[in-house]
Amino acid sequence: MFRKCFLLGCMLFVGSAISAEPPQFVDGNESEAKAGDESVGDLRWRLEQQVQRSPFAIQPHKRNYVIGSYFDSSFSNLDRERSAFEDALDHSEIKFQISIRVPVAENIFGTRADLYAAYSSKALWQAFNSEISSPFKDINHEPELFLLWPTQWKIGPVRSRALTLGFNHQSNGQNNQALVDSDGVVVYQSLSRSWNRLMLGAYFEQNNFNWHLQTWVRIPEEEKEDPSQAEGDDNPDIEEYLGDFELTINHLIKERFSSSLMLRNNLDSEDNRGAIRLEMTFPFTRKLDGMLQVFHGHGEHLLDYDSRNTRIGFGFTLRGM
Numbered sequence: 001m002f003r004k005c006f007l008l009g010c011m012l013f014v015g016s017a018i019s020a021e022p023p024q025f026v027d028g029n030e031s032e033a034k035a036g037d038e039s040v041g042d043l044r045w046r047l048e049q050q051v052q053r054s055p056f057a058i059q060p061h062k063r064n065y066v067i068g069s070y071f072d073s074s075f076s077n078l079d080r081e082r083s084a085f086e087d088a089l090d091h092s093e094i095k096f097q098i099s100i101r102v103p104v105a106e107n108i109f110g111t112r113a114d115l116y117a118a119y120s121s122k123a124l125w126q127a128f129n130s131e132i133s134s135p136f137k138d139i140n141h142e143p144e145l146f147l148l149w150p151t152q153w154k155i156g157p158v159r160s161r162a163l164t165l166g167f168n169h170q171s172n173g174q175n176n177q178a179l180v181d182s183d184g185v186v187v188y189q190s191l192s193r194s195w196n197r198l199m200l201g202a203y204f205e206q207n208n209f210n211w212h213l214q215t216w217v218r219i220p221e222e223e224k225e226d227p228s229q230a231e232g233d234d235n236p237d238i239e240e241y242l243g244d245f246e247l248t249i250n251h252l253i254k255e256r257f258s259s260s261l262m263l264r265n266n267l268d269s270e271d272n273r274g275a276i277r278l279e280m281t282f283p284f285t286r287k288l289d290g291m292l293q294v295f296h297g298h299g300e301h302l303l304d305y306d307s308r309n310t311r312i313g314f315g316f317t318l319r320g321m
Contacts, residue, residue: 053221060318061118062099065291069095069313081231091131093137095313097122108147118144124301131135140301144168164201170194193236193302208252216246239300240266241273241306256283281317291317
């Protein structure tokens with residue numbers, strides 16, 4: 001009941017906020033504001049508007065990074081004796097993410113909403129594992145199509161920046177493999193993971209803090225009658241592990257020093273599951289920042305979404321993301 005009320009509240013929130021006033025720099029004219037008064041959100045909005053006017057520009061969407069990492073996972077969802085990896089996975093691997101978006105159309109239906117298409121790819125690469133030819137353990141693909149409404153209203157000291165509504169697909173591009181066990185019985189190793197969601201999102205800021213809240217409703221799929229079927233739901237319980245909402249809190253500590261905290265939860269008091277991720281960035285080169293990332297919980301990647309995982313990694317990210 002609480003989960004349904006939470007989702008309904010978010011939908012009402014989006015509906016009531018669409019009529020809010022646009023941000024100050026929607027036309028890219030920042031001359032009326034002093035540079036010292038420009039918030040993190042103002043600066044990012046102004047730069048994105050400048051990029052959007054270029055027909056050749058691609059914008060960053062989520063963080064783009066590459067890290068070397070160590071993970072500790074039960075990997076309970078994989079039958080190692082029957083999987084392609086057998087029992088040879090290393091706990092050290094390279095993790096990287098590439099995420100971009102492009103504006104598709106502006107002022108949709110005569111409103112201030114813009115339509116965006118985005119694509120993110122997150123990969124886990126067993127680069128140091130030469131015993132099994134250094135495979136990619138999992139690659140998660142995430143195309144999105146969403147509307148973005150700029151907003152400019154306040155709740156006390158907190159100011160809204162934008163609202164989003166869109167479609168999100170996540171999958172790992174795998175299929176289910178037919179294998180034969182030691183008794184000659186055909187079994188299926190389930191490697192395929194995917195789900196589709198309708199997403200609601202909101203951006204807020206206060207001084208050098210900004211928040212991104214997302215919630216979603218899964219688009220249902222039919223149950224599989226046979227595990228060898230291509231169509232049907234490969235992961236009917238994924239919502240129990242990846243939850244109903246995600247909150248990301250970013251803090252600009254000082255120029256080029258920042259922290260980010262992500263919280264995700266299924267809002268189930270009886271069988272609570274979720275995840276937490278902490279990231280810290282600091283200067284490294286003119287175009288790259290160093291990054292420390294710590295993750296604990298479920299759903300870091302799709303292949304083993306129902307196993308609790310702890311990971312720590314260090315690497316690099318593109319500046320200002």
